[in-house]
Every structure is written in structure tokens, then in C-alpha cells.
Amino acid sequence: MENENKKLIRRELFHFVKKKKFLYLLLCFTMIIGILLDLALPWFMMNVTNIAVLEDGDRFSFFIWVGVLILFANFFFHYFDVFLKNKVASFVRNDMRKKLFAHSLLLPLTYHDKNHSGSIVSKLTNDVNAIGDLMGSVFFSIIRGPLVAIVAFIYLLTIHWPLALICGLIGPLTLCVGAVFGKAMKKNSILLQERMAKAVELVQDVLAGIPIIRSYSLEKTMNEKYVNSSDRIYEHDLKNGKISAGLQATSSFIGILSFLLAFGLGSYFVMEESISIGELIAFIQLLNHIVWPFTGLAGLWGQMQSSLAGAERVFETMHEQPWVDKFPSILPMNQTSIKSIEFQNVSFAYQDKLVIKDLNLKIRGQGVVALVGPNGAGKSTLFKLLQNFYDYAGAILINNRNIVTMTPEELLSYFSVVPQESCLFTGTILENINPNDQLSMDDMDRILEFSHAKDLVEALPGGLNFHIGEKGSKLSGGQKQRIAIARALAKAAPILLLDEATSALDNQSERNVNKAITNLMKGKTTFVIAHRLSTITDADLIVVLDDGKVVELGDHDQLLSEKGLYHRLYHAQFKHEDELVIQ
Numbered sequence: 001m002e003n004e005n006k007k008l009i010r011r012e013l014f015h016f017v018k019k020k021k022f023l024y025l026l027l028c029f030t031m032i033i034g035i036l037l038d039l040a041l042p043w044f045m046m047n048v049t050n051i052a053v054l055e056d057g058d059r060f061s062f063f064i065w066v067g068v069l070i071l072f073a074n075f076f077f078h079y080f081d082v083f084l085k086n087k088v089a090s091f092v093r094n095d096m097r098k099k100l101f102a103h104s105l106l107l108p109l110t111y112h113d114k115n116h117s118g119s120i121v122s123k124l125t126n127d128v129n130a131i132g133d134l135m136g137s138v139f140f141s142i143i144r145g146p147l148v149a150i151v152a153f154i155y156l157l158t159i160h161w162p163l164a165l166i167c168g169l170i171g172p173l174t175l176c177v178g179a180v181f182g183k184a185m186k187k188n189s190i191l192l193q194e195r196m197a198k199a200v201e202l203v204q205d206v207l208a209g210i211p212i213i214r215s216y217s218l219e220k221t222m223n224e225k226y227v228n229s230s231d232r233i234y235e236h237d238l239k240n241g242k243i244s245a246g247l248q249a250t251s252s253f254i255g256i257l258s259f260l261l262a263f264g265l266g267s268y269f270v271m272e273e274s275i276s277i278g279e280l281i282a283f284i285q286l287l288n289h290i291v292w293p294f295t296g297l298a299g300l301w302g303q304m305q306s307s308l309a310g311a312e313r314v315f316e317t318m319h320e321q322p323w324v325d326k327f328p329s330i331l332p333m334n335q336t337s338i339k340s341i342e343f344q345n346v347s348f349a350y351q352d353k354l355v356i357k358d359l360n361l362k363i364r365g366q367g368v369v370a371l372v373g374p375n376g377a378g379k380s381t382l383f384k385l386l387q388n389f390y391d392y393a394g395a396i397l398i399n400n401r402n403i404v405t406m407t408p409e410e411l412l413s414y415f416s417v418v419p420q421e422s423c424l425f426t427g428t429i430l431e432n433i434n435p436n437d438q439l440s441m442d443d444m445d446r447i448l449e450f451s452h453a454k455d456l457v458e459a460l461p462g463g464l465n466f467h468i469g470e471k472g473s474k475l476s477g478g479q480k481q482r483i484a485i486a487r488a489l490a491k492a493a494p495i496l497l498l499d500e501a502t503s504a505l506d507n508q509s510e511r512n513v514n515k516a517i518t519n520l521m522k523g524k525t526t527f528v529i530a531h532r533l534s535t536i537t538d539a540d541l542i543v544v545l546d547d548g549k550v551v552e553l554g555d556h557d558q559l560l561s562e563k564g565l566y567h568r569l570y571h572a573q574f575k576h577e578d579e580l581v582i583q
Ligand SMILES: Nc1ncnc2c1ncn2[C@@H]1O[C@H](COP(=O)(O)OP(=O)(O)OP(=O)(O)O)[C@@H](O)[C@H]1O
Pocket: 113, 350, 351, 353, 355, 373, 374, 375, 376, 377, 378, 379, 380, 381, 382
């Protein structure tokens, strides 16, 4: 299974190679030229030394020009090599980022329920960057090192094969060292990335809740959590440092050992006159290309493995089945009038927890339907099921059509939603009310008037172009809610889903917004989740939910006279309000 997974990831990564094959071919070309230039230097040193020993002035001046040529060619190809690798890496990062973000937007709510949003942030940053490095410099360095070593070894054989064979033993030795350290580095790098992802999740949680942190004096606790998280990162960082130090020290040991060996034996062969001084210099220079690629390979191998682990995390998300295959188109205006909405034996569980239990409910025509019930009864869940955000057992029908037979565009065009928390986006008021730029300024004017947000918008600097800050942080709770109501009005759908929509408003605003909502509700079907039962006494139908089931149904007076759960909830609330007044 794990191997299958690895194969799949390699195939995914290979897609990039196919997509950018011209760039990869160019990089292969610059790599080969780079290798030849690496080997040209020892060849140059050998010749210049031999010429100097022979005092051959004519050939010396020729080799000076060869040296200049090698120098500039090296500069030129080095520049292109690094530039092209960075270009590939940037392309891969950009491509992955865009695909991952788009895919995240299409993932079902079940995915977001199970995974912290910080994990997607971390995949979009750390993991995507690591994949970019892998597909650029790391990939080529891993190929280049052994290639250089093989070519250098062949060259060594041509200079003096017995010495080459003795020194060539260094290659497998460095490979073993690399394998040992590389394995340790891989394990630690994967843990390091996981720790970093956890730290991002924590930072995101904390920054989103700064006001609460302040109110509850949670600074110390949160700081301790972050310190703890950062210390875990530090531990793995330090361990990477230790492994890297061990690797470098051992590499250096083997490197120096090989030089001493080559120098000692080489000098002996020079005395025996089976090798020239120039050849000995070239030999030692070439040894570099055998020792360092293998020792460097260990670090690169570790880096590659941790990048592959990042790729695994990214592709895991990319392979999650999306809710819809492509972005739904901009929702059409839906003028359909609602004749009926029906829940038929609907059951639903979040993971293992059964939340809606064989629920049956039929609503006919337009009007206001209030959903009431204790916390956790399943009211908000019904809103989500109505929009088909989760799979469930049973059937939900709108105008006698099962909602699962509708396209997402068709289904969602039925609803305007005002959530409990207004859920505004960083940007201007205009961008929040009219995100798809569908409305004319006249429409906007009407909507602002209708939602009693006109005065509020006019009082803000820049009016509709006022920047509301992160999630509307520059607006009061009531102001945010009025903008959210205006956004719902702008959609003008036939079913309104109001989740405690007026809970954040002051009395005056609530009156204004209620007037707007009353206007809007005409000819529509409105579901209201209300905890303050005083706000829904006029509802056409009150549905009392308890533990995922409909336990009572009727209007306010009927339900009070039944003296059931609604009666208890209503009187408990009023008793509580009376107590508050008496105090
Ligand atoms: N995303 C989720 N994952 C797992 N369980 C959830 C999720 N959302 C809600 N629940 C659980 O489902 C149950 C019903 O939640 P729901 O939000 O529908 O209740 P509610 O009636 O709207 O409650 P409240 O009045 O407190 O807003 C609760 O027990 C809740 O813990």
C-alpha cells in the first residue's frame, strides 16, 4: 500500500517533468556541460603543470586562453543552470499552490470537519515550497552527483588505473556513510515538518481569537503552548544540526583520508615515474568529484525524502474526493416560489455520532418556520443538510424534487443564508455584499435601504468602498450582521435561512432589520433558528427539535397549550428574563 502510494506520488511529480519537458531538457544539457566543465579544470591543471615543468612557453600561452574560456563558460552555464532550476521550482510551486487552493475550496465539509485549516495553510506554504525545491535543485543535484563521480572515476582510470582503483574504494565508503546519515535525516526532517505544521495551526487559532485571548487573559497559556510547540521544532532542528555535523565531519574525514592516500601513493608513483606531477594534481582534483557528491548525497537524500513526505501530504488532500468536480458557476437568480419542502426519514451522523434521527417534516408554501430546541438538537445541521453539504439517509425534497437530483447551482440558488457569525471577508463593503459584481448601483442602493444599512454605509469613510478589515474587524457586531443581511438580500433567493440573524443587533437595529426581513420574507419560505423564543412567536409554524427528532409542531399558542418542551423552554426563558428585571 505504501509502495503504491509512493508510485502514485512519483507519477504525479513526473507530470511536472512532462509539462515542462523543454526546461528539463535544457537543464539536462546545462548539467552535462557543467559536468564537463568540472572535469575540464583538472585536465587544465594537469596540462598547465606539465607544460610548466617542461617549460613549454608556446603551449602555456594557449592554455592561458583555455583557462579563460573555462572560466567564462563556467560562469555562463552556472548562471543558466541555477536560473533554470529556480524557474522550474517556481513553476511547480505556483502550479501546486493554485491547484491545492482550488481543490480545498471544493472539498466536502466532512474534510474540513476532520482537518484543521492550519494544515492546509502549512501544505500551501511549507510543503509546496519543499516540492518546488525537490523538482528543481534537489532533483538535479541527486542525479548530477553520482554522474560526476562516475565520469571522474573513468577519467581517473585513464590517468593511473591502480591508483584509481585504490582511491575508488572511497566511493562505496562515502555511500555507506551517506546512507546511514541520510536515513536519520529523513526521519527527523519528516518530524520537523509535522511539528512546523502544528505550530502554524496554533498560530492561526490564536490570531483568530485575539479578543477572547485578551478577555480571558489567555496570553500566558497560549504563549506557553507556542513555546512548547516551538521547542519541539527546536529539538528536531537541533537534531538535524547534529546529524548534519556528523555527516560533514565524517565526510571531511573521508575526504582528507582519500587525499592523504592519493597524495602518499601518488607521490610514490611520481618517484617511480609512472605518473607525472600534472597528472597527480589532476588526480587529486578529480578525487573531489568522487568524494563530495556521495557525501552530499546523504543530505540531499534526506531533503528529498522530507520533500516527498510533503508531497504525500499535498497529494493526499488533492486526492480527496471533491464535493463537486469543478467550480459551480455564479448562482442564477431563482424566482421559483416554494410549494413544499419535505424531509422524509432523514438520518444523519457526524462520523459516528447520530445527530438527526429518522426525521420527517413537511412544510407547505411560504411563511416563517422557526426551528427551536435545546443546544445540540440538530437545528444548524438541518440547514446544512437542506443545502446538501453532507450525505445523509432518507430524502429531502423541494417542490417535490429530491435535492440530490439538482445541480449544486440549482440547489444553492434556492437559499439566502445569514449565519450566526456574519462571516465577512477582508475587503470592502461592496465586495462583501456583491462579491460576483452582478448588481447595478441602483440595486445596491435598494438593498442597502431594504436592509437598513444605508445610514451605516454612508457614515463610514469611503461608503461602500470602506475596508472592513480582517473578517470585518473594523465593524461592530451589529454592523457586521447588517452587512451579512444585505448580502442575503442581494441574492434574493426564495428560501431564507436565518441562524439567529438578529442576535447581534441592538434594539433599534433589530427593529429596523426585522422590518427589512419582514419585507424580504414576503412570498418566500423562511427558516429561522431562534434561541430567544420571544422573537418567533409570530412564526407560521414552530418546529421543536430534540435530540435530532421533531417532538412538537404547531404555532406559538398551540404549542404553549400543549404544555410540552416548547412550553418549558418558553417559560424557562421568561422566568429567567423576569428574574433579571427584578434584580
Ligand atoms: N462538524 C461537526 N462535527 C461533529 N459533530 C458536530 C459538528 N457540528 C455539530 N456537531 C454535533 O451535532 C450536534 C447537533 O449540532 P447542531 O449545531 O446542529 O445543533 P443546534 O441545534 O444547532 O445547536 P445550537 O442551538 O447549540 O446551535 C451537536 O451535538 C454537535 O456537537
